[in-house]
Every structure is written in C-alpha cells, then in structure tokens.
Amino acid sequence: MYKNLRNFIDHLEKNGELLIVDREVSPYLEISKFTDRESKKPRGGKALLFTHVKNSDVPVATNIFGSPRRICMALGVNHLDELGARVHKYLNLSPPGSFKDAFAMLPMALEASRFFPRAFKGKTPPCQEVVYKGADVDLSRLPILHCWPRDAGPFVTLPLVFTRSLVTGKRNMGMYRLQVFDKNTTGMHWHIHKDGSHFFNEYREAGCRMPVSVAIGADPATTYAATAPMPRGVDELLLAGFIRKKPVVMAKCLTNDLTVPAEAEFVLEGFVTPGELRREGPFGDHTGYYSLADDYPVFHVTAVTHRENPVYSATLVGPPPMEDCYLAKATERLFLPMLQMVMPEVRDYWLPWEGVFHNIVVVSLDKEFPGHAQKLISGLWGQGQMSFCKVITVVDKEINPQDTAAVIDLLVGRLDIMTDLTHAKGILDVLDHSSPFANFGAKLGIDLTRRFPGEPPRSRRTSLPSKDTGVDLIGRIKDRVPESINCRHLFEDRESHGTPANRFLAVSVARPDNKSSRETGRELMDIPALSPFNIVILFDREIDLSNGSLMLWKVFNNVDPARDIDFVGHRVVVNACKKGPADGHDRPWPDELTFD
Numbered sequence: 001m002y003k004n005l006r007n008f009i010d011h012l013e014k015n016g017e018l019l020i021v022d023r024e025v026s027p028y029l030e031i032s033k034f035t036d037r038e039s040k041k042p043r044g045g046k047a048l049l050f051t052h053v054k055n056s057d058v059p060v061a062t063n064i065f066g067s068p069r070r071i072c073m074a075l076g077v078n079h080l081d082e083l084g085a086r087v088h089k090y091l092n093l094s095p096p097g098s099f100k101d102a103f104a105m106l107p108m109a110l111e112a113s114r115f116f117p118r119a120f121k122g123k124t125p126p127c128q129e130v131v132y133k134g135a136d137v138d139l140s141r142l143p144i145l146h147c148w149p150r151d152a153g154p155f156v157t158l159p160l161v162f163t164r165s166l167v168t169g170k171r172n173m174g175m176y177r178l179q180v181f182d183k184n185t186t187g188m189h190w191h192i193h194k195d196g197s198h199f200f201n202e203y204r205e206a207g208c209r210m211p212v213s214v215a216i217g218a219d220p221a222t223t224y225a226a227t228a229p230m231p232r233g234v235d236e237l238l239l240a241g242f243i244r245k246k247p248v249v250m251a252k253c254l255t256n257d258l259t260v261p262a263e264a265e266f267v268l269e270g271f272v273t274p275g276e277l278r279r280e281g282p283f284g285d286h287t288g289y290y291s292l293a294d295d296y297p298v299f300h301v302t303a304v305t306h307r308e309n310p311v312y313s314a315t316l317v318g319p320p321p322m323e324d325c326y327l328a329k330a331t332e333r334l335f336l337p338m339l340q341m342v343m344p345e346v347r348d349y350w351l352p353w354e355g356v357f358h359n360i361v362v363v364s365l366d367k368e369f370p371g372h373a374q375k376l377i378s379g380l381w382g383q384g385q386m387s388f389c390k391v392i393t394v395v396d397k398e399i400n401p402q403d404t405a406a407v408i409d410l411l412v413g414r415l416d417i418m419t420d421l422t423h424a425k426g427i428l429d430v431l432d433h434s435s436p437f438a439n440f441g442a443k444l445g446i447d448l449t450r451r452f453p454g455e456p457p458r459s460r461r462t463s464l465p466s467k468d469t470g471v472d473l474i475g476r477i478k479d480r481v482p483e484s485i486n487c488r489h490l491f492e493d494r495e496s497h498g499t500p501a502n503r504f505l506a507v508s509v510a511r512p513d514n515k516s517s518r519e520t521g522r523e524l525m526d527i528p529a530l531s532p533f534n535i536v537i538l539f540d541r542e543i544d545l546s547n548g549s550l551m552l553w554k555v556f557n558n559v560d561p562a563r564d565i566d567f568v569g570h571r572v573v574v575n576a577c578k579k580g581p582a583d584g585h586d587r588p589w590p591d592e593l594t595f596d
C-alpha cells in the first residue's frame with residue numbers, strides 16, 4: 001500500500017501505467033483536453049503527469065484512477081470484488097458464542113483496530129514542509145485547472161474536504177469541488193444532501209464559523225474514501241485505513257483545529273461563515289453537462305501548506321467514460337455487502353456509466369413473495385445516496401445485472417409497460433436536470449422479474465402487429481412529421497429470441513422551438529407504418545442512432561419519468577430530447593460539454 005501520492009505515481013510508472021508529458025501545457029483547457037482524450041481511449045488510457053505546466057513549477061497528475069487496472073492498483077486489489085469480500089468478512093462478525101469463537105475472531109478484531117487513523121508523531125509533517133499563512137496565501141500559485149470552456153473559472157476537482165460536526169464532534173471527509181474566486185477564497189460546493197452541508201447547517205444554527213481544511217493529493221485509498229457514500233457519522237478515514245490495511249496518519253492544522261493526512265501534497269486551511277453565500281459555477285460536471293450556477297458557501301483560506309516539490313492532483317469529469325466512472329465502480333463493488341446487510345434479498349447490482357452514478361441502477365433480486373420487486377425499489381429509494389437514483393430496474397437472481405444482452409432480452413421479451421412500471425416521487429441528485437424542479441422529482445421502478453401468483457398478470461403478447469420488412473420507414477415518418485431526421489429499430493437482433501413483447505424505435509427530430517416534443521411524439525404514434533412499434537424513443541437531431549451508449553446516456557439524463565413517458569393507448573413515447581418552455585420546463589436546460 002502506498003504511503004502517499006508520489007509512491008503511487010512511481011508505482012504507476014514502474015508498471016507502464018503513466019505517461020509523462022514534458023512539453024509545456026496550459027492549465028487553462030489544455031491539460032483537461034489531453035486528459036479527456038486519454039480517458040476516452042480503450043480501457044481508460046494511461047495516467048498523465050504533466051511536468052511542465054505554464055506559469056507554475058508544480059507538476060499536475062490526472063487520470064490516476066481511470067482504468068480497470070489503475071483503480072485496482074490504487075486500492076491494492078487484483079479485482080474490485082475482493083474489497084466487497086473483505087467487507088463481507090467484517091460485517092459477518094457477530095458476538096462470539098463461545099471462547100473458541102472469541103479466539104477465532106481475535107485476529108480480525110485486532111486487525112480492525114489497526115485501521116483507525118493515527119496522529120502524526122514528529123516535528124514537521126510532510127504536508128507542512130512549506131507554509132504560507134495570512135496575507136502570503138495565494139491560490140494562483142497552484143496549477144488549478146480550468147476544465148471546460150464555459151466553466152466559471154478554475155476548480156479544484158479532487159479535494160478531500162475535512163469538517164467536524166458541531167453537535168457530535170465527529171469528523172467528515174467528503175469530496176466537494178472548489179471554484180477559485182481570488183487569491184484566498186473559493187466556493188465550497190457541498191450539495192444539499194451531503195454530510196458537509198449537514199454539518200454546515202449545525203454551524204449556521206449556532207451562528208458560528210465552521211473550520212474547514214482541504215487536502216489535495218493524498219494516498220489513493222484516502223482520496224477514494226472521500227468519494228465513498230459512508231453513512232453519516234462513520235469516519236471515511238476508517239474506510240481508508242481498512243482499504244490500505246494501515247491507518248492514515250493525520251497532522252494537526254496550523255490555523256484551525258482540524259487534522260489532515262500528514263502525507264498530503266497540499267493542504268488549504270480555513271473556514272466558512274454562516275450566511276455568506278456566493279454564486280458558483282457553471283462547471284462541466286459528471287453528467288456530461290454544465291451544472292448550473294448556484295449559491296454556495298465561501299471558503300476563506302487562512303493557510304496553504306505543502307510538501308517540498310509537490311505534485312498537484314486533479315481529475316476531469318464529463319461525458320462518460322472518465323476517471324470518475326472507475327471510482328464509482330469501486331463504490332459499487334465495495335458497498336454491495338453493506339447493502340445486503342439491510343436488504344439480504346439483493347443478489348447483485350450494476351450502475352451503468354451511462355447513468356452517471358444516480359440515474360439508473362439494475363438490481364438482481366432473490367424474489368420470495370408477490371410485490372417483492374416493488375418492496376426492493378421502495379427500500380432502495382430510502383438508502384443513503386442510493387435514494388438519488390432516478391430509475392431502478394429489477395431482474396431475477398439468475399440474471400447477471402451487468403449482462404446487457406440478458407437485460408435487453410427482458411425488455412424486449414418480458415416488459416409489460418402497463419403493469420411493470422412503478423412511478424414515485426422523491427429526492428433527486430443536485431445534478432439532475434430533467435425534472436422541472438431542482439433536487440426533487442419523478443422516479444421510475446421497472447419490474448422485470450418473473451410473476452408470482454398473486455401479482456397482476458402481464459398482458460398478452462400477441463397483440464403487436466408484425467413488421468413489414470420492405471417499408472421505407474423514415475420516408476413514411478417524414479411524410480407525416482417533417483421535423484423527423486432519422487430512425488432506427490432498436491434491439492432487432494434480440495427479437496429472434498422469441499415473440500417480442502415490445503418493439504423499440506428510436507427517432508431523431510429537429511423540433512421547432514414552439515412545438516412540444518409530446519406533440520411530435522403523438523403525431524408519430526398516429527403513423528400506420530409505426531404500429532408494430534409500441535415503444536418510440538425521441539432524440540434530438542444530432543444524436544447518432546447507431547451509438548447505443550450515447551442513446552442510453554441521453555435517455556437516463558434527459559427523461560423526467562412523469563412528464564416524458566407519454567402513454568398513447570397501450571403504447572408509449574419516451575422523450576429523451578432537450579426540454580424547454582414548450583415542454584413546460586421552465587428551469588434552464590444545461591449545455592452539453594464539448595471542447596471548441
């Protein structure tokens with residue numbers, strides 16, 4: 001296990017996982033463009049170390065977690081499931097029934113105590129080898145990246161933010177981006193549902209300043225742990241110690257009473273003040289869109305400390321796949337046993353990249369009784385950060401949720417749109433842009449499990465008219481709906497596996513601004529040549545209908561399940577287009593991320 005970031009970078013280099021870029025590059029868009037290109041290469045490309053950064057002496061590392069191999073190297077395993085298996089072993093610790101059991105458990109209990117963070121014992125922790133305090137603080141010395149063309153400024157994108165509850169004294173480490181406003185202030189972008197924001201509310205009620213410290217460039221397990229959705233009150237540093245099998249050594253800050261990883265490359269110390277908010281963003285986000293500008297607390301930096309010859313660690317988030325997909329994958333695997341503790345009926349689950357963490361999860365269920373899938377769906381909508389999830393699809397335990405072809409077979413051969421969909425309302429991730437309301441909106445459960453006696457039967461499948469092969473479909477569509485651009489019969493190859501219960505048609509349209517996509521969808525449903533299709537999905541004109549991943553990404557990001565799934569008799573139009581006032585969507589719709 002790595003003591004610090006530089007050990008990990010050395011390890012990446014020795015294992016052929018690092019590309020050193022020694023020509024001059026700018027932190028303004030150039031490093032991010034190279035990173036984007038690299039992370040889109042097959043299997044995540046390489047980690048990048050930019051050693052010659054314009055206007056800075058500090059090298060910049062990106063994409064260090066961004067491949068199946070590197071995320072395993074970062075977390076010290078050969079396969080991410082090993083982490084889940086270790087968690088499972090610990091969760092199975094139950095009070096000993098006998099002396100013999102107690103002795104059998106002893107090594108594990110002793111091992112567990114090794115994971116608690118320890119205090120740095122020595123004179124100067126590495127992260128404080130160089131110190132700037134007060135008026136000497138100048139964030140422009142750090143090579144902080146301006147990632148996307150329309151970002152509001154440079155953002156620290158891989159920060160470990162340390163706070164402490166005013167009520168319980170418990171520590172939290174979360175990852176919340178920081179927009180640099182000037183030489184000593186930044187935004188503090190903790191979303192309303194996150195622990196940092198919860199602690200901030202405690203200070204706000206008490207009317208006192210909240211100390212905050214930020215570490216940048218810790219050992220990789222600790223950096224990962226800041227992103228992990230640990231229950232509130234459970235210290236993420238314990239998780240980091242568990243992954244490393246070694247405690248994280250923490251050093252006392254110089255200008256507030258928090259502690260930070262002693263081996264970090266950089267530390268920003270300071271505070272936020274209740275009542276002081278400032279407009280932050282837009283910022284090119286995980287969703288592949290710019291997250292909208294909004295008001296967030298201001299972080300006042302009272303000290304910047306760093307190691308001698310520090311390395312600045314950053315990530316680029318944007319249209320998947322990117323580095324954050326691998327961090328999310330680690331969370332998916334690590335948290336499975338914890339989810340199973342609360343819901344033992346869960347066999348496995350999958351959060352596809354295209355769902356950008358919160359938009360879709362596919363779960364396999366060991367079904368025992370009627371309504372079990374609905375129980376699971378409701379339960380998941382109440383579990384920690386799983387409650388952000390917009391769409392939950394449930395399959396039987398025999399189906400591997402990551403087996404896309406098997407799940408598509410169920411969508412084509414089994415899904416009954418009249419009886420298998422569960423609609424609900426609830427919290428949505430701050431990054432959701434599909435709902436007409438911020439942070440709140442519609443959710444959809446899709447039950448693809450076998451029916452049990454007592455559950456309403458699925459409707460008969462013979463009702464879909466057969467498809468006439470010789471028809472010029474797009475010609476017929478354009479005759480009636482001139483804004484149509486292209487169409488494609490989806491999953492046609494899977495229909496040979498039996499009588500289709502559903503036929504899916506994707507149609508791209510160049511919709512006039514004053515026409516709602518619902519109107520376009522309804523006109524399409526009236527076209528006789530489309531009668532063999534009972535699920536029509538609308539996309540904007542620029543969407544390449546041969547790119548399955550792109551289409552899924554659009555569906556999961558852009559569809560509000562209440563407004564954008566329009567039932568027309570026993571058929572349905574799913575509207576994955578951009579929305580505007582003509583659709584009754586009065587919130588701004590974010591721009592998609594592209595480099596110019």
Ligand SMILES: Cc1cc2nc3c(=O)[nH]c(=O)nc-3n(C[C@H](O)[C@H](O)[C@H](O)COP(=O)(O)O)c2cc1C
Pocket residue numbers: 157158172173174175176177178189190191192193194195196226227228229230315317324327385
């Ligand atoms: C690269 C990266 C950047 C992130 N940025 C933010 C952010 O700016 N704000 C936020 O609330 N969550 C952000 N997250 C997600 C949180 O770090 C994650 O939800 C974490 O569990 C929050 O910790 P908490 O539960 O202790 O609040 C980010 C995640 C990653 C991987």
